[in-house]
Amino acid sequence: MEFRLIGKDIRKSFGRLLVFDSINFELINGSSLAIAGKNGSGKSTLVKIIAGLLSPSSGEVIYQVDGREIDKLDWFKFVGFVAPYLQLYDEFTGYENLEILAKIRGLKSYEAKIKNVLERVNLYSRRDDLVRGYSSGMKQRLKYACALLHDPIVLILDEPTSNLDSEGVEMVWAIAEEQKKNGILIVATNEPEELKMCDEVINLDELKLKMKRQIVK
Amino acid sequence: MLSSIWAIFLKDLKSEIRTRYALNALLMFVVVTISMILFATAGEVMSGELLSGLLWVVIFFSAMSGLSRTFVSEEDRGTVIFLQLATRPSVVYFGKLLFNLVLIFGINFFVVIAYLLTMENFKVKSFDVFLSALILGGLGLASASTIIAAIIAKANTKGTLYPVLSFPVLLPLLITTINMTQLSIEGAKLAETFGHLRILFSYFVVVVIASYLLFDYIWKE
Amino acid sequence: MIWKFLLGVYIAIITILAFVIPIGFIPGLGERARIIFLHVPSAWLSVIAFFVAMIYAVRYLRSKNIYEDVKSAASAEIGFLFCFVTTVTGSIWAKFNWGSFWNWDPRETSIFVLLLIYGAYFVLRSAIEVEERKATLSAVYSIIAFVTVPFFIFIMPRIMPGLHPGSKGDPEGAGPVVTFKMDPNMRILFFASLLGFTLVYLWIFKLRSRMEILKIKIQNKIYQEV
Ligand SMILES: Nc1ncnc2c1ncn2[C@@H]1O[C@H](COP(=O)(O)OP(=O)(O)OP(=O)(O)O)[C@@H](O)[C@H]1O
Numbered sequence: 007m008e009f010r011l012i013g014k015d016i017r018k019s020f021g022r023l024l025v026f027d028s029i030n031f032e033l034i035n036g037s038s039l040a041i042a043g044k045n046g047s048g049k050s051t052l053v054k055i056i057a058g059l060l061s062p063s064s065g066e067v068i069y070q071v072d073g074r075e076i077d078k079l080d081w082f083k084f085v086g087f088v089a090p091y092l093q094l095y096d097e098f099t100g101y102e103n104l105e106i107l108a109k110i111r112g113l114k115s116y117e118a119k120i121k122n123v124l125e126r127v128n129l130y131s132r133r134d135d136l137v138r139g140y141s142s143g144m145k146q147r148l149k150y151a152c153a154l155l156h157d158p159i160v161l162i163l164d165e166p167t168s169n170l171d172s173e174g175v176e177m178v179w180a181i182a183e184e185q186k187k188n189g190i191l192i193v194a195t196n197e198p199e200e201l202k203m204c205d206e207v208i209n210l211d212e213l214k215l216k217m218k219r220q221i222v223k
Numbered sequence: 224m225l226s227s228i229w230a231i232f233l234k235d236l237k238s239e240i241r242t243r244y245a246l247n248a249l250l251m252f253v254v255v256t257i258s259m260i261l262f263a264t265a266g267e268v269m270s271g272e273l274l275s276g277l278l279w280v281v282i283f284f285s286a287m288s289g290l291s292r293t294f295v296s297e298e299d300r301g302t303v304i305f306l307q308l309a310t311r312p313s314v315v316y317f318g319k320l321l322f323n324l325v326l327i328f329g330i331n332f333f334v335v336i337a338y339l340l341t342m343e344n345f346k347v348k349s350f351d352v353f354l355s356a357l358i359l360g361g362l363g364l365a366s367a368s369t370i371i372a373a374i375i376a377k378a379n380t381k382g383t384l385y386p387v388l389s390f391p392v393l394l395p396l397l398i399t400t401i402n403m404t405q406l407s408i409e410g411a412k413l414a415e416t417f418g419h420l421r422i423l424f425s426y427f428v429v430v431v432i433a434s435y436l437l438f439d440y441i442w443k444e
Numbered sequence: 445m446i447w448k449f450l451l452g453v454y455i456a457i458i459t460i461l462a463f464v465i466p467i468g469f470i471p472g473l474g475e476r477a478r479i480i481f482l483h484v485p486s487a488w489l490s491v492i493a494f495f496v497a498m499i500y501a502v503r504y505l506r507s508k509n510i511y512e513d514v515k516s517a518a519s520a521e522i523g524f525l526f527c528f529v530t531t532v533t534g535s536i537w538a539k540f541n542w543g544s545f546w547n548w549d550p551r552e553t554s555i556f557v558l559l560l561i562y563g564a565y566f567v568l569r570s571a572i573e574v575e576e577r578k579a580t581l582s583a584v585y586s587i588i589a590f591v592t593v594p595f596f597i598f599i600m601p602r603i604m605p606g607l608h609p610g611s612k613g614d615p616e617g618a619g620p621v622v623t624f625k626m627d628p629n630m631r632i633l634f635f636a637s638l639l640g641f642t643l644v645y646l647w648i649f650k651l652r653s654r655m656e657i658l659k660i661k662i663q664n665k666i667y668q669e670v
Pocket residue numbers: 020025043044045046047048049050051052196574
């Protein structure tokens with residue numbers, strides 16, 4: 007299956023605040039994109055637009071499978087998303103969260119799948135504890151489990167290593183490597199080190215400089 | 224698709240059973256309002272007509288205190304993205320609608336029991352009319368309050384806004400159900416209320432279709 | 445400019461005629477039937493204005509162009525004004541014809557609900573700060589509210605007995621349109637008045653939406669310069 011993720015002239019403004027303009031990219035299986043920029047430069051905004059959580063003010067994002075465009079309503083089938091502002095249900099256990107997600111997604115024979123991802127993020131022994139009682143690092147791990155549950159083609163990580171210990175950071179790098187074998191990886195981060203996870207980089211600050219220069223001209 | 228709707232419904236139900244966030248407060252709310260009516264009218268003889276109106280006042284305000292929770296809690300806790308990433312908007316809408324339907328039927332059941340026990344003059348003669356008013360009224364009530372809950376979950380002043388926005392939208396429904404309840408006390412035949420039934424049913428259908436078409440716009444920005 | 449002046453003259457003539465034109469004898473109403481020249485057109489216009497507001501709400505949801513939202517809100521404001529005029533004139537008239545200011549006649553109920561709906565609409569708008577969100581949510585609310593309005597205007601008056609001409613039990617048939625036999629004079633003046641009201645609506649609507657759009661443009665300009 008050939009998957010193509012295309013961004014065309016994406017512009018986003020909140021009211022009068024223009025966050026970014028004319029963002030272009032094209033990603034296929036095996037490619038990866040890092041989004042850099044300082045606080046408030048619009049990294050999270052851009053990944054939300056790519057995942058379909060926000061609409062761009064103009065321009066578009068296209069998902070293509072074997073040349074066929076995917077309806078925006080079905081994007082969720084292809085996306086795995088990890089971000090600090092993604093919250094889990096804290097009145098449920100880690101296992102229940104994954105079970106709920108699997109059922110909502112309509113996954114078949116999910117028990118083995120859940121066991122697999124829980125082991126991957128090293129939470130299997132704590133699977134029956136309420137998420138309310140998880141540490142922030144454990145919650146971050148559970149988010150990875152949620153994101154990987156349906157083997158997404160596009161994996162989007164916003165601040166991938168926040169709250170994680172060194173072993174967790176290694177886990178993230180391993181997941182990123184694994185993802186790049188067949189899928190698409192998109193990472194939004196402040197850490198220069200993490201930009202190395204990806205082959206290409208969009209720097210929103212430099213883009214802004216360019217925009218300013220164009221206006222001056 | 225259907226199984227996903229069911230999964231959302233089960234999640235909300237399980238969460239409610241676990242946290243008892245809405246349920247306990249709701250039951251107390253019903254008790255408090257009915258006691259309030261009893262105190263305020265102690266010693267007065269109230270006509271069945273007046274009591275029919277008051278019944279729906281109690282149901283309306285109980286609904287307003289509980290039905291917004293499904294959306295408001297997702298918004299407050301920031302779990303909206305979890306659902307947005309997991310499924311289509313319409314699935315979320317129907318899951319929540321189902322949950323609110325169950326909740327409203329629970330409320331109606333409890334209110335009616337409490338009402339029949341405490342209000343001596345409330346004697347229903349035609350149960351079929353009364354029951355269809357409750358059921359079809361409940362359907363309509365849940366449909367309108369679900370979409371308005373989705374709206375107010377995104378606004379700043381959630382609590383006070385909810386009844387304000389819901390009331391005018393629900394009024395055609397409430398007038399019809401109140402009228403039907405009065406008829407059921409007077410002992411009307413079900414066939415006589417056919418016009419009412421049609422209004423209630425079409426109200427439900429119209430609101431659900433409109434909500435289904437509009438929910439996408441509210442759910443994702 | 446000139447057509448605004450002409451519109452003023454036109455409305456003035458209609459207002460004078462509304463009081464002096466012979467309307468023939470109408471049983472039960474007599475001279476009080478003259479309210480039809482003011483009350484009914486403003487009721488129609490309020491519904492039309494709300495309808496236009498809904499059309500612009502739909503267009504906003506389609507295009508996400510904030511100007512559509514501005515127009516939607518402008519039309520709703522004018523609709524609210526007309527609605528208010530209808531309520532007040534109707535209520536004063538009811539005192540003299542039916543004996544009290546308010547009787548909960550189905551049509552009185554429906555106009556009251558329109559006031560409530562759009563009252564709530566403006567409350568909702570004031571409760572949301574982010575402009576796009578305000579526009580989207582109020583558009584959705586106005587559409588949801590509008591689909592329930594026909595239940596009042598078309599259905600309720602038919603199943604419930606009322607006082608208005610054209611209600612259930614009125615031999616002339618039930619419907620939103622008053623159909624009792626009108627004197628030819630009366631008929632012409634009524635439609636002339638309706639036309640006048642429509643033109644006034646169009647004029648205020650254009651003025652109001654242009655003003656709000658200019659406001660947005662000025663703010664955008666100020667923002668860019670800072
Ligand atoms: N819902 C919103 N309404 C208005 N402005 C917003 C909204 N979301 C983000 N912004 C603004 O858009 C800009 C970009 O925000 P964003 O969260 O994308 O930044 P970021 O690059 O992810 O920052 P950080 O490194 O802190 O995570 C900020 O200036 C922010 O104030």
